Amino acid sequence: MNFYITTPIYYANAELHIGHGYTSVITDVLKRFHTLFGEESFFLTGMDEHGAKVEEAALAQGKTPQQLCDENYLKFVESLKTLGISYNHFIRTTSDRHKKGVQKLLTTLWNAKTPDGQSAIYQGKYEGLYCIGCEKFITEKELTPEGLCPNHLSKPKLVSENNWFFRLTSYLDKVEEHIRSGRIRIMPEGRRNEVLGLLKQGLNDFSISRERLNWGIDIPFDPSQKTYVWVDALPNYITAIGYGDDPEMFDKWWNKSQVVHLMGRDILKFHAIFWPALLMAAELRLPDIMFIHGYLSLNGQKISKSLGNVISNEHLAEQFGRDAARYLLVSQFPFHLDGDISYPRLYEKYNSDLANDYGNLVSRVVKLTIANFDGKIPPSDGTSDDHSDELAGLISTTPQKVSEQIRNIDVLSAVESIWALIRAANRYFDYNKPWELAKQGNHAKLANVLHRSLEAVRIAATLTWPIMPQKSEVVFNMLGVAPGYQPSIDLAGRQDVLKAGTVLNPLDNIFPRLQAPKEEKVETAKPADTELPEGIVTIDDFFKTKLVVAEVVACENVPETSKLLKLQIAIGEDKRQIVAGVAEYYKPEEMVGKKIVVVANLKPTKIRGIDSNGMLLAAKKGKELKLVTVDGDIPSGATVG
């Protein structure tokens, strides 16, 4: 079976940081493990270059969008290189190949009929709030309390236009079926449930084109429109492997491979629902696995530009070395959970696993061999000695174990299995005390012990090759097996690979111990206020909320809702409108004339598309709700506090 694995394509306007690096390293490690297993494997990554945001950014910098993308492409490639990412192809959505593939897909969809005989694509009108950053329409409910896009903290625009729609709704049943049956395996389980939950709630058809977009792929059947994000981005997974121009390649990597998509949870819906539906409409094979990895945080804080705690791939690689950085990213926490990176822990892990266990093993074995056997691999007569059975047992079982763990996308457990072997090798070495054998002149046993230990080193380097390929090459070279040594899972299970008499090439320590920088303490955390008990606020905090008395001058139900009232209120001279979820407790006519207490300085928002400029206060317990009003008469506008 071939193995085809993809990362999401990274947005051209972003800066690649450790989050992207993490995704890429996971993918790279998985791909290399499959190579180690002897499978043909293909690793795709790339960039998503179209969209209004790229265009705007280019304009702001006085460049053409293409120029900007070209520049960022070079940066992306450079950044991925620092982590040793060995992708087979980097797809650019501005490439001819991709454009051609997308147009082929669109033409196919244009001619496609849904299972119930309707055309898969139809023309419709779309109106909604559109966030340029997200490249998507967002609903009012998604907005922050300030009415901004939650991801970009920018104000969405109201957009209305004709565009082409994909009849997603006709495919939802089938999609659900495939997810339930496991034909499309969504990992981990929790994410699968989330998708099923989404399907249960129902989704709408989605639009696949935009008329106001310049920077995008032409719609083949309508020159006035450009392709809209998901039908441009998602097909990268097939255009990159020849959907549009290389049927043989496409057949090999799409039809005859295990297809694995890796992603973060933000794009799960599009991958788990939209993508299979599009593929079904185009009568193409479905992907096999969607793996949703967790997000990285840094010292407990979300990694984000605005918080200023973005850490670059280059930085991590510089700090620990390329391969060690990869190891640290992959061995700290399970992929499916969010993980927190902290420098002290990174250094701890580096020193204990890489310097102490692995690096030191290599160093002690090689140096003792060189000192006693003239720098050559000594012969072994295969007799067992102290703890050699334990080591041999691990050597024969670990490869199988590791391959099972990797097939479950559980690299953390695989790492643990490999390290159990490395520790056993250290243990074996200690039990047999080769340094004493040397002093005693027991060369026969010494030869055995060192030969076994050298094989163990070779095996460790073979098993860790997918994670730390460069270091493994160094070890292979040190053992005199390189070049020409193709690490494979089979070779990791054998103890008869090294040839007696081979000259070792001594090298420096592969993982020198590192001292954590003393003042890596970037954390100022909070200005260390006067230590307030949990849940206690100061009077200043309280008065940030401006409470005033308002009079309800008019009130009506919000149509098609059961809980919402729209009310016009007067705060002194100031008139404003608020929406409140109290319709189940108060009739509109009861509200008029009431003096209520409202939060006056709440950021305006929209509820069900209606402006709301404040929030009224009410007391609620169980099924009872009462408005907060004032005792006696006081003019509206009076402050409360």
Added chain:
RNA sequence: GGCGGUGUAGCUCAGCUGGUUAGAGCAGCGGAAUCAUAAUCCGCGUGUCCGGGGUUCAAAUCCCUGCACCGCUACCA
């Protein structure tokens, strides 16, 4: 509000369909050793398995309920 997830040693986490004294790594403590990168090896954990009920001969593991945190979602604002 609805759905889902998580809550196990100081830290990061394993513990599948219930069954010997609840585990690993790291940190910590004690010891051995000195080939090696002050690395290694051996020994050391009385943990309210979040709380409370229940089912069972037997529950961290199943059921109910409460709490906390997280995710998705909603006519919360």
